[in-house]
Amino acid sequence: MMLGAFSVSAMAQNTHSVWTNNNGLVIRDAKTGCYYTSLAAFDMATSWTEPSPPLYAAIAHFRGVSKAYATTIGCSDHFYEFTLIKTAATTTDDITGYWNVYRDGGLACNACKGVAYGLSQPAGAGNYYKVYIDDPVYGPSTWLYSGYIDARKDF
Numbered sequence: 093m094m095l096g097a098f099s100v101s102a103m104a105q106n107t108h109s110v111w112t113n114n115n116g117l118v119i120r121d122a123k124t125g126c127y128y129t130s131l132a133a134f135d136m137a138t139s140w141t142e143p144s145p146p147l148y149a150a151i152a153h154f155r156g157v158s159k160a161y162a163t164t165i166g167c168s169d170h171f172y173e174f175t176l177i178k179t180a181a182t183t184t185d186d187i188t189g190y191w192n193v194y195r196d197g198g199l200a201c202n203a204c205k206g207v208a209y210g211l212s213q214p215a216g217a218g219n220y221y222k223v224y225i226d227d228p229v230y231g232p233s234t235w236l237y238s239g240y241i242d243a244r245k246d247f
Contacts (some may be wrong), residue, residue, distance in 0.1 A: 109137075156223070
């Protein structure tokens with residue numbers, strides 16, 4: 093009887109997965125203020141499960157990487173990585189949590205609050221997501237990682 097109750101609860105969870113394959117939109121660097129739209133090797137994979145009472149917490153994974161090429165005077169090329177390190181909450185459309193941002197392999201923002209949203213859109217048709225991350229030095233929503241949704245799976 094108890095096993096059946098846990099199985100029903102687990103089946104009620106909604107799990108999602110979204111991917112971007114070399115199809116970036118923009119990266120903004122909080123420290124330099126530079127916006128990058130010339131991006132190479134822009135890839136992202138995320139998966140998340142919406143919380144389901146009474147026992148299941150929100151769980152998510154997110155990792156996005158890209159080489160960003162400067163097209164603005166005063167900006168230079170960099171390699172970025174955005175990684176979710178702790179999940180605070182999830183819904184069908186967003187993931188809230190704490191992120192690490194790496195620039196050229198060095199930690200640029202450690203355990204910074206942020207949110208990924210726009211994740212509920214279908215793949216293709218120009219649909220995109222955004223990740224805004226607050227920086228304790230440079231201000232709220234100063235890091236940005238945004239790309240097009242190339243593939244998704246919901247179950």
